[in-house]
Amino acid sequence: MAAATLSTKQRRKTNMYENGNALHPTKKMRRQTVIQNDNLVPERPTYQSDNTHTVPPKTNDVAFDIYSRLPRELRNRIYTFCVEGSYDNDVIVRRTAVDDTHRFAYLIREPCGQHSYQWVEDPLTACLKREALGGDVAREMLESYYWTRTFKFAHHELCLLGPFLRTDVFGLGIIPAHYIRRLQIQIRPLDFAFLLPAQRRSEEEQCCKAVEALAAIRTTRTDILIELDEAQDSLSDAEYKHFSSEAAQFTLKLRSVVETLREQGLHIIQTMGT
Numbered sequence: 001m002a003a004a005t006l007s008t009k010q011r012r013k014t015n016m017y018e019n020g021n022a023l024h025p026t027k028k029m030r031r032q033t034v035i036q037n038d039n040l041v042p043e044r045p046t047y048q049s050d051n052t053h054t055v056p057p058k059t060n061d062v063a064f065d066i067y068s069r070l071p072r073e074l075r076n077r078i079y080t081f082c083v084e085g086s087y088d089n090d091v092i093v094r095r096t097a098v099d100d101t102h103r104f105a106y107l108i109r110e111p112c113g114q115h116s117y118q119w120v121e122d123p124l125t126a127c128l129k130r131e132a133l134g135g136d137v138a139r140e141m142l143e144s145y146y147w148t149r150t151f152k153f154a155h156h157e158l159c160l161l162g163p164f165l166r167t168d169v170f171g172l173g174i175i176p177a178h179y180i181r182r183l184q185i186q187i188r189p190l191d192f193a194f195l196l197p198a199q200r201r202s203e204e205e206q207c208c209k210a211v212e213a214l215a216a217i218r219t220t221r222t223d224i225l226i227e228l229d230e231a232q233d234s235l236s237d238a239e240y241k242h243f244s245s246e247a248a249q250f251t252l253k254l255r256s257v258v259e260t261l262r263e264q265g266l267h268i269i270q271t272m273g274t
Contacts, residue, residue: 063137079144083124086110087117091149093164094157104164128170139172146179155188159206162213177216184225189250193243204250211257217266224268226258
């Protein structure tokens with residue numbers, strides 16, 4: 001009987017080792033947890049190259065996305081922000097270094113210090129190219145450039161006014177006369193008074209022809225300011241009185257030209273400078 005009892009205990013002990021899961025649930029849970037965690041560990045994603053995420057997109061790719069995905073109203077807001085001057089929106093039109101009347105230098109104010117500025121060539125004009133932005137975006141941005149800037153012509157640069165208004169400078173099919181909204185012209189009648197009569201008449205005629213070139217503007221939304229600068233400068237009172245009478249005759253001719261342009265629908269403001 002003792003042998004039978006021992007045999008039964010041995011069988012139970014053997015069953016305990018063979019069926020340990022049933023007798024030790026904690027060990028079973030540990031094994032299941034290990035197996036489940038091994039199955040849930042995600043693999044690290046692989047990338048072709050981590051450096052590709054640091055390379056900025058090309059300018060023409062961004063320009064294409066802007067043109068193809070955004071409406072014109074929103075694109076105009078972006079263009080207006082891009083072409084805004086760092087100091088103001090004034091642009092002085094000058095001759096280029098090669099002295100070609102159909103190529104122009106656009107000078108803008110650039111801050112240089114807390115209360116000072118310098119005139120530099122507008123760097124934006126180098127970006128308004130088909131190669132950099134694509135034809136569509138370059139044209140629309142150039143339109144905004146003409147819309148938002150005030151273009152100024154000094155007295156000694158009046159010969160550039162006509163070519164500027166009629167010339168497609170950037171080769172994008174955009175004529176300034178059709179798009180500019182603000183134009184300022186400076187005329188100094190006293191500068192002609194010192195010349196000999198024949199030369200003075202020639203200079204006065206060229207000045208009037210330059211103003212007549214404003215007829216190329218086809219929109220009444222363009223504000224044109226003609227400033228007649230009759231400052232005395234270094235002239236004595238006697239000299240100023242003598243030359244002023246001759247300058248007044250030229251001013252009358254100029255006003256006649258301005259009135260003709262107004263009759264054609266141009267919005268011209270004429271002021272007298274001091």
